[in-house]
Amino acid sequence: MTVYGPTGAVQTAAPHVVQGSVALSSGTASVTFTGSAAFSGSTHFVCSANDASNEVAIQVTNSSSGITLTGEDFGSDESDTVYYNCIGH
Numbered sequence: 001m002t003v004y005g006p007t008g009a010v011q012t013a014a015p016h017v018v019q020g021s022v023a024l025s026s027g028t029a030s031v032t033f034t035g036s037a038a039f040s041g042s043t044h045f046v047c048s049a050n051d052a053s054n055e056v057a058i059q060v061t062n063s064s065s066g067i068t069l070t071g072e073d074f075g076s077d078e079s080d081t082v083y084y085n086c087i088g089h
Contacts, residue, residue: 003087018045019085021052024071027078032066033086045088053080060084 003011018037022029039045042062049058049069056072069082 015087015089017085017087019083021081021083022069023081024069024079027071029069029082030066031069031084038065039086039088045086047084047086049082049084051080051082056080058082 001015001017003015005011016036018033018039020031022031033039042064045062047060047062047067049060051058051071058072059070061068061070067084067086069084071078071080071082
């Protein structure tokens, strides 16, 4: 799989995708990437996430070992399921 930027230039040398879902607990959840899912650093991947139940924004915070997902508020999305998709190297 090759990842391209908007000008057609190759963006990453050996990219991979990690995707899944996780339930928020009190509006937040952490996902740890291990083995082949691990990226080479917190700045070497980008993620998108969406709440499966409500139309609320989900903030994704990268770390060297995975991501933290945080719901926009602590109302109806406290325990919603969030789907995430990360790509990088």
